[in-house]
Amino acid sequence: MHRALVLLAVLLLSISTAAQTLYKSIGPDGNATYSDRAPTEGKIEKTISVRSLPNTAIPEKTLAELQALRKGMKSPSNLGTGVTLFSASWCGYCKQAKAFMASRGIKYSEHDIDTPDGKATFAQAGGAAGIPLLIANGTKLQGFSLQSYESLFPNQQ
Secondary structure, three states: OHHHHHHHHHHHHHHHHHOOEEEEEEOOOOOEEEEOOOOOOOEEEEEEEOOOOOOEEOOHHHHHHHHHHHHOOOOOOOOOOOEEEEEOOOOHHHHHHHHHHHHHOOOOEEEEOOOHHHHHHHHHOOOOOEEOEEEEOOEEEEOOOHHHHHHHOOOOO
């Protein structure tokens, strides 16, 4: 029994770690692709672990509201292409993320999780317990670090 629990714990940890890894690969055509899945073609150029990026915890009341919103949803939705940032005015890491985006001239849509619409969209996007949450062309990056954002937007200077 103990052995089964240990195996289950290892399996769960490996699943959560895999979901928080970003792969940069170079395809046969020479184009760089960022994804949360290892490439089937081409070679892995860089692997970025995003499980411990600095982020601001969401208040308990907001977490409860998000949980209630998620109950009525079938599954998290994909926000499609483009760049979306979930933030709040009181979040220091969100301010750093917005400053980075502005300094690079990156266009993005922003959702404030303190508004009803922003909170619903955050829940629908599968947002967790911290912000900022950046979704760029299907890749989710929770938290902020300069290195991770630079890796995600390498050609934006």
